[in-house]
Amino acid sequence: MTKYSKQTRLLAAVDCIIFGFDGESLKILLIHRGFEPERGKWSLMGGFMQPDESADDASVRILKSLTGLEGVYLEQLYTFCDPQRDPIERTISIAYFALIDIHQYEKQLSDQYHPEWFPLNKIPDLIFDHVEMVRLAKEKLRYKAALHPLLFELLPKKFTLPQLQSLYEYVYDTSFDKRNFSRKVLSTRLLIKQVDKDKYTSKKGAFYYKLNAKNYKADFQAFLNIIPNPHLL
């Protein structure tokens, strides 16, 4: 059959907003753009969609090429289509956001793109519309994590309640009552208490927890209301 004639073709790229949490602050991973235009400027990691590749495939490929990681949380965020967004040639970009365990990343560091982690409140100037992409990703993370158990994706397999709480406190830039927080989190039945403790950060030590994979999968779509009114924070 014949092609669709008289229609304009364009380029399609995928850009990834990669979140990580190191216990200090919530960060995103940026690279030095390796080609013109704006070579050397800070940029999100991205790439063009290949002929036989879906956007999901491309996002997985891009994430792996930068971090070496596979099987991590990746979600389509939004498609940016402004005709002027790339000065060279019309390119639409399908933005994805990824949540990774930053410690896993460090083990597999790739120097090819000179990547660096930036705290969310210290993002440098970025090329094109990448600042808007980051803003939207942060907004969606805050939105979704208030309802669903999303932030676990940023922590190691084994984590403590204080770790989890400080992650939530960084994301929402506030503080929670630790008594109420632990009660709320534990009431979800999403956590399995381990027998061992984390002794690095305190004398008494905090018990490790792991995710209950079955309940996690079953209840992910439920409105857990972990943070009641995030838009007020």
Place this chain on the structure above:
Amino acid sequence: MTKYSKQTRLLAAVDCIIFGFDGESLKILLIHRGFEPERGKWSLMGGFMQPDESADDASVRILKSLTGLEGVYLEQLYTFCDPQRDPIERTISIAYFALIDIHQYEKQLSDQYHPEWFPLNKIPDLIFDHVEMVRLAKEKLRYKAALHPLLFELLPKKFTLPQLQSLYEYVYDTSFDKRNFSRKVLSTRLLIKQVDKDKYTSKKGAFYYKLNAKNYKADFQAFLNIIPNPHLL
């Protein structure tokens, strides 16, 4: 500056899932596809993105060309990128969903595409991946309307509480206690009671309400929790 060489260009389309509510059921608007492939099959209304047009622009253009309506609720839903989704040529589709007042539409009926309204539980076979698009749009509508005052977009400027309730009951395929429902809705401070009544459906008549535009805009992003746990319904 030179173009990005060695990259594959592709077509980008926009498809619209258009929701309407006639008091009987929740419906979407479908057309007979006017060109090959699959000419004459049922399809979502869509079109190719034009050279100087964003996806938002395209969705507005497409919606207007079918319904004659402007200024209605339109939201980007998801971008579908499977390399095989269009058998003729690689085309990605940015899906939008629209919520319109179905009675406004009827006044401006366009016969160009032989459009028809289909209740959500009686959707015919659709071309390409349009069934999946409809499924995702319905899921997102249910998700978002449980938290935010979205469904008002489907009603006329003036509407009654019984109308509003039956809309929610259709969307969530359940029934609510009218006493609790009206209390919950009114407690949001989103509605302004009118002095006149709708006498068409009952002898006593039901008061009309209008949206409080200011509060609507201010509180749209709040978690109103209109429907507590939609995933259970």
Place this chain on the structure above:
DNA sequence: TTTAATAGTTGTCAATTTTACAATTATTTT
């Protein structure tokens, strides 16, 4: 060995929100 310091865990009560359920009021038709 004892004491102080640190930080995680557990408990209680009041306030708020939600849910379930029944009676009353307003209007039209006969």
Place this chain on the structure above:
DNA sequence: AAAATAATTGTAAAATTGACAACTATTAAA
């Protein structure tokens, strides 16, 4: 004037949330 219809209003129990203090386990220093 009475009957029929459907909207509006009320209340109490249950569940959830939020604020707040005391206790316990561990390590380091005296």
